[in-house]
Amino acid sequence: MSGRPDPRGQTLVEFALIAPLLVLFIGGIITFGMGVFFQQQVANAAREAARYAAIHSATSQCPTTSHLEPQWSKVAPDVDRTTYYDCDPPYLRWPEMTAHARTHVFGMNASGLHIAACWSGYWDDGVQGWDAPPANPLTGSPHVWHDCTIGGVDPHTEAETLSCPPPLTTASDDKASNLAASSENSSANQVTVYACYVWVPPFIGETFGGPVTMRAVVTEAMQHQK
Numbered sequence: 001m002s003g004r005p006d007p008r009g010q011t012l013v014e015f016a017l018i019a020p021l022l023v024l025f026i027g028g029i030i031t032f033g034m035g036v037f038f039q040q041q042v043a044n045a046a047r048e049a050a051r052y053a054a055i056h057s058a059t060s061q062c063p064t065t066s067h068l069e070p071q072w073s074k075v076a077p078d079v080d081r082t083t084y085y086d087c088d089p090p091y092l093r094w095p096e097m098t099a100h101a102r103t104h105v106f107g108m109n110a111s112g113l114h115i116a117a118c119w120s121g122y123w124d125d126g127v128q129g130w131d132a133p134p135a136n137p138l139t140g141s142p143h144v145w146h147d148c149t150i151g152g153v154d155p156h157t158e159a160e161t162l163s164c165p166p167p168l169t170t171a172s173d174d175k176a177s178n179l180a181a182s183s184e185n186s187s188a189n190q191v192t193v194y195a196c197y198v199w200v201p202p203f204i205g206e207t208f209g210g211p212v213t214m215r216a217v218v219t220e221a222m223q224h225q226k
Contacts, residue, residue, distance in 0.1 A: 041105045044105065045105050046101070047216075049100065049218075050193040052097050053094075053193060054180075056097070057179065057222045058070040059180065059224055062087035064088040064117070066090070066176065067173070093115070108197065114166060115194070115195055116162075117193045118175075120190045131177055134188050146175035148176070150162060151166060180222035188221070193217070193219075195216045
């Protein structure tokens with residue numbers, strides 16, 4: 001009768017020690033890859049939403065609107081003002097822009113993707129307020145640029161502090177309307193879009209890390225529509 005240990009038992013013990021680490025390692029790689037993929041989807045949605053808002057400016061048939069009314073006389077005096085209306089308004093969280101952004105994501109729950117927007121621009125020394133050109137056309141003196149906010153938070157520098165879903169914006173958040181310049185005039189209004197998605201990583205999320213909020217911010221210049 002041999003006194004040597006059974007190699008099969010030794011192999012089983014070694015496998016039992018290594019298997020959890022191997023599964024955790026492979027699961028971590030898969031989770032990391034999924035996280036990169038979802039973050040890319042959120043960034044792409046923000047780009048699509050910003051592009052949509054930039055194109056659907058005040059002169060489009062169905063504008064995505066700011067809280068501030070366009071000051072037509074500054075850059076688009078030839079526009080029929082009676083045709084302007086809140087087709088895609090902020091108090092409804094921009095349903096048209098949001099729906100467009102959600103059609104450009106896949107592999108994730110599109111209804112969990114949330115969008116918010118705000119408009120930035122120049123002010124002409126507070127005399128006439130927003131929608132000003134970069135400089136006074138008569139004196140050449142520069143106008144002051146005003147960055148917009150979302151829920152009082154600057155999305156350009158503090159996006160990581162914004163909640164998901166984001167708060168409703170107010171008139172104090174917008175610093176310009178959705179007005180864009182015609183080819184004969186000058187304006188520099190911009191729209192900034194914040195996109196976010198709450199994701200629970202598989203394998204480790206529910207046990208260790210919990211949900212992860214993915215965010216992306218994209219800014220586009222407004223584009224005049226004829």
